[in-house]
Amino acid sequence: MEVAVLGATGMVGQRFIERLVNHPFFELSDLAASSRSAGKKYGEAARWVLDSAMPKEVKNMSVREVDPKKINAEIVFSALPSEIAREVEPKFAEEGFIVASNASAYRMEKDVPVLIPEVNPEHLDLLEVQKENRGWDGCIFTDPNCSIAAAVVSLKPIYDKFGIKSVFITTMQAVSGAGYAGVPSMAITDNVIPFIKNEEKKVETEGLKILGRFDGKKIIPANFRVSASCNRVPVLDGHTESIFVETRKKGSIEEVKKVMKNFRSLPQKLKLPTAPENPIIVREEEDRPQPRLDRYAGKGMAVTVGRIREDSILDFKYTVLGHNTIRGAAGNSVLGAELLVKTKKI
Ligand SMILES: NC(=O)c1ccc[n+]([C@@H]2O[C@H](COP(=O)([O-])OP(=O)(O)OC[C@H]3O[C@@H](n4cnc5c(N)ncnc54)[C@H](OP(=O)(O)O)[C@@H]3O)[C@@H](O)[C@H]2O)c1
Missing domain, CATH: 3.30.360.10 (Dihydrodipicolinate Reductase; domain 2)
Incomplete structure (x- = not known):
């Protein structure tokens, strides 16, 4: 399944890349960030700050704009600042993407699950309610703070x-x-x-x-x-x-x-x-x-x-x-997406 990372150059975005390169279920197809980075190679745009080296698979990938029309994937992992997430995540969900968000923008909305896969896996069933409420083909689920x-x-x-x-x-x-x-x-x-x-x-x-x-x-x-x-x-x-x-x-x-x-x-x-x-x-x-x-x-x-x-x-x-950036962010989201795939909820 092809997946993309929005906010791929940031702290959480880098953790996503670290966990998605060579993942058995997912193939990293696109990376996106702000207009400061869009158009550059990931290796030039990102200031890599993790202990592990930047994976060679992403160095030459072109960074895209955060725009559903420019992203090719089924799941987008969002590590965007909350105010940007509020604006763009529904556009992705409307276009049929499954959005796994790390931002706080939609966490407390009644039809959005805040998922910790070990704690509340049954909350994923709320996604059907969300799709019906909002008329979206896709959906948004979030990580907790x-x-x-x-x-x-x-x-x-x-x-x-x-x-x-x-x-x-x-x-x-x-x-x-x-x-x-x-x-x-x-x-x-x-x-x-x-x-x-x-x-x-x-x-x-x-x-x-x-x-x-x-x-x-x-x-x-x-x-x-x-x-x-x-x-x-x-x-x-x-x-x-x-x-x-x-x-x-x-x-x-x-x-x-x-x-x-x-x-x-x-x-x-x-x-x-x-x-x-x-x-x-x-x-x-x-x-x-x-x-x-x-x-x-x-x-x-x-x-x-x-x-x-x-x-x-x-x-x-x-x-x-x-x-905080693994269990509290990217790692928890990736585990949530694995759960969705394995339980065939997508
Ligand atoms: N850090 C944590 O421990 C943690 C934990 C849980 C949740 N979160 C949440 O995860 C999100 C990301 O946090 P972070 O710590 O990774 O932040 P960060 O290091 O500041 O990274 C922000 C990312 O968003 C991109 N971005 C900024 N402004 C943008 C815009 N106007 N349009 C499109 N992309 C834009 C940046 O791209 P450029 O490089 O191009 O500017 C960068 O890729 C936030 O909502 C945060 O609250 C963080």
Whole structure:
């Protein structure tokens, strides 16, 4: 199946390329970016910032404009800034493309699934409702915000087993979360910035939608309280989060560890090519997870949980770490597209 990347020169776009070159289901047919890059060879237009080398397959590809008439593919992976995504993603869906979006523009629309393949695969059925509502041949499904992605993967087995009453989340978010050149080095070096615009609202709302129940027509959000406090820290990749949980049924710390360790879902059963063997890795060391040591767990698709312990106010607390441009963005989208293909929903 031919696929294209919109916003291919950016931080998330590069992660898409890394994961799509030599993919068993997908063939990378087109790359698109802004008018600054369109018309150039990818190798000239992109400032490659990943540890791995730029794949030779893309160096000489011509960068296209972000225009459905100029793109040849069935699925487009969108890594566009939100305001651009708002304008162009519906045009692609109208023209029959399946849009796997990383932008926040359509996440909270009632007929748009926010997909974490291990958490809410059944929400993909909302795409039929969306096509009917909007009269589109194609469709849009989105990734969650990069912080809530890691948090929700870790909360899913707890939610299913014990129910959740309330959650506090304090994030320590990597600079790559703001895109390339997103945070000036003079602002972040030797510093912590206790503010990320619009982030706390996303963390407080998106998880409830993802953990919500699909009733055949709409998603009924999960019913618990979330309070978030978001910080930018001088780490390159990998968002670390302190999570405090109050559950409906009480469980011991050992039971909490067990449900997290044993968590497997549809992508694992279907053996999707980029599904991690264990979506949640539980570490017992007193000082893990750490971004430098744990961000590539499961090739960046596993979240790492540690320091699970009792809390003196709520029930228990722990630290979770997830790779923001892999599990929190491109990797999660590619896994979602694999799920769509394998379950023949497209
Ligand atoms: N970074 C993360 O951890 C993360 C995680 C989850 C979701 N997201 C979301 O993913 C999206 C991309 O983020 P990013 O971090 O990759 O940003 P980025 O590094 O700034 O890259 C932005 C991309 O969009 C293209 N672009 C910019 N303006 C455009 C325009 N007017 N028309 C067409 N293309 C345009 C850029 O092309 P040029 O190179 O030609 O300018 C570049 O390819 C954003 O919506 C972001 O919120 C990011």
